[in-house]
Amino acid sequence: MEKLIRITPLDNVAVAVGPFFKGDIVSFDGVTYTLLSDLPAGHKMALSDIKAGEKVIKYGYPIGEATVDIHAGSHVHSFNIRTLLSEEAGYSYDEAKAAEYIMEAKEREQRWQGKVPTIMAYERANGDIGIRNELWIVPTVGCVNRIGERLCTWARENLGMKDGVHVWTHPFGCSQLGDDHENTRKILAGLVHHPNAGGVLVLSLGCENNTPESFRELLGQVDEERVRFLTCQKVEDEFEEGCRLLSQIADVMKHDVRTSVSMSHLRVGFKCGGSDGFSGITANPLVGRFCDELTAMGGTAVLTEVPEMFGAEQVLMDRAADRKVFEEIVAMVNGFKHYFTSHGQVVYENPSPGNKAGGISTLEDKSLGCVQKGGRSVVTAVAGYGDKIDKPGLTLLTGPGNDIVSTTVQSASGVHLILFTTGRGTPLGAPVPTVKIATNSALAKNKSGWIDFDAGRLLDGDAASLTNDLLQYIVKLASGEVRTKNEVNGYAEISIFKDGVVL
Numbered sequence: 001m002e003k004l005i006r007i008t009p010l011d012n013v014a015v016a017v018g019p020f021f022k023g024d025i026v027s028f029d030g031v032t033y034t035l036l037s038d039l040p041a042g043h044k045m046a047l048s049d050i051k052a053g054e055k056v057i058k059y060g061y062p063i064g065e066a067t068v069d070i071h072a073g074s075h076v077h078s079f080n081i082r083t084l085l086s087e088e089a090g091y092s093y094d095e096a097k098a099a100e101y102i103m104e105a106k107e108r109e110q111r112w113q114g115k116v117p118t119i120m121a122y123e124r125a126n127g128d129i130g131i132r133n134e135l136w137i138v139p140t141v142g143c144v145n146r147i148g149e150r151l152c153t154w155a156r157e158n159l160g161m162k163d164g165v166h167v168w169t170h171p172f173g174c175s176q177l178g179d180d181h182e183n184t185r186k187i188l189a190g191l192v193h194h195p196n197a198g199g200v201l202v203l204s205l206g207c208e209n210n211t212p213e214s215f216r217e218l219l220g221q222v223d224e225e226r227v228r229f230l231t232c233q234k235v236e237d238e239f240e241e242g243c244r245l246l247s248q249i250a251d252v253m254k255h256d257v258r259t260s261v262s263m264s265h266l267r268v269g270f271k272c273g274g275s276d277g278f279s280g281i282t283a284n285p286l287v288g289r290f291c292d293e294l295t296a297m298g299g300t301a302v303l304t305e306v307p308e309m310f311g312a313e314q315v316l317m318d319r320a321a322d323r324k325v326f327e328e329i330v331a332m333v334n335g336f337k338h339y340f341t342s343h344g345q346v347v348y349e350n351p352s353p354g355n356k357a358g359g360i361s362t363l364e365d366k367s368l369g370c371v372q373k374g375g376r377s378v379v380t381a382v383a384g385y386g387d388k389i390d391k392p393g394l395t396l397l398t399g400p401g402n403d404i405v406s407t408t409v410q411s412a413s414g415v416h417l418i419l420f421t422t423g424r425g426t427p428l429g430a431p432v433p434t435v436k437i438a439t440n441s442a443l444a445k446n447k448s449g450w451i452d453f454d455a456g457r458l459l460d461g462d463a464a465s466l467t468n469d470l471l472q473y474i475v476k477l478a479s480g481e482v483r484t485k486n487e488v489n490g491y492a493e494i495s496i497f498k499d500g501v502v503l
Contacts, residue, residue: 042277042359108296141173186386190412199249206233264298269410276423277359280369283421288375311364429486
């Protein structure tokens with residue numbers, strides 16, 4: 001049924017579960033409106049007159065200011081509001097407010113005591129778990145990408161690996177300087193150590209800047225039976241040698257079996273891409289409720305996309321576990337703002353054309369919807385790009401909004417799977433199972449080959465019931481009972497963040 005949704009009582013706009021058309025008569029919250037223009041689904045309508053220069057409120061926070069007088073019943077969008085963001089912003093830490101979130105989190109933890117679900121996973125020798133037992137090929141340099149692809153094809157055809165074989169091709173590993181070079185190495189090392197990989201072939205050329213010797217040193221201790229190394233310049237036939245090493249790794253992996261472990265071991269990344277006006281109403285809040293439950297179980301949640309926190313960062317800062325974490329969030333946000341300004345770019349050059357078509361008007365509008373994926377969980381840690389995540393609770397991970405780059409850094413941080421909300425649809429897959437959660441049921445129906453879970457049902461359903469449905473789906477996914485659409489389709493790739501010079 002067509003209707004409007006006001007997210008909080010403070011809002012002076014409502015979102016259309018439309019569409020509506022100019023001249024339509026709409027009753028909402030005891031007031032009758034005559035639509036002054038067409039209003040597509042997911043877009044905003046003014047609930048009261050908003051004068052030029054006044055703030056437009058959604059999610060209980062400003063998403064911009066009116067550029068002209070906006071009359072009640074009007075379409076509110078990027079043509080009549082503008083961002084309030086700037087490169088400079090001040091932040092504060094309210095210990096009393098943080099204490100309320102901490103107390104709330106403790107109450108959720110008590111509800112799960114003795115009741116945490118179990119999943120069937122692969123227990124690794126280092127105490128970690130994997131929810132897949134895949135064979136991965138990790139090139140240390142882009143020069144050997146095609147060799148890696150040949151070996152991957154051969155392994156898929158000959159080794160009978162149940163959970164799959166992947167090669168993580170990329171263009172780097174050489175001709176980079178400083179932080180870019182180290183970032184590449186950290187991401188690749190994170191993939192080599194990932195627990196979803198039961199075995200890894202590290203494929204080198206031999207003359208790259210990311211030398212086989214320095215990369216092995218960076219990796220530290222590995223299981224020599226499961227992680228094997230091939231330097232192509234040192235053997236006569238690299239394909240034959242690669243096949244031999246992959247066969248040896250596969251022989252070890254074939255003995256691996258799933259066992260029952262607590263869901264508290266699970267690390268889950270949260271991501272949104274192709275957002276629309278329903279992202280902050282359905283899919284992102286649904287993921288946020290799952291985040292609250294996972295962290296209450298003792299699990300780990302990972303939120304990234306720092307530029308899509310701009311305008312909503314204080315919401316996360318209010319939930320910092322302590323002042324140290326608050327200061328780390330401030331440093332992360334300001335560091336990414338400096339990245340923009342150092343390249344002569346403004347921090348608010350977002351949302352994308354697809355976001356705007358879906359009803360998102362400003363970066364604040366997008367960000368306030370984006371951070372809903374963190375629910376009301378306490379932020380327990382902040383991690384740098386390429387860092388390994390090892391602390392339970394909600395971690396903020398440094399990374400951009402770009403879909404492939406951000407899902408790559410989440411994967412390299414050690415998440416077992418990613419919940420990816422989308423209002424426009426995308427086939428993208430990360431190195432880990434990537435659950436596509438549709439913000440609206442029309443998308444879930446039209447792109448059933450991409451979408452794994454329909455959060456559009458939240459518009460007419462019970463939030464607690466749908467949250468439980470998502471939790472049960474993830475238990476089955478982590479246990480290997482179901483596979484995501486990106487796994488079925490074979491869509492999985494990586495992309496590494498680059499900031500500086502390429503030689």
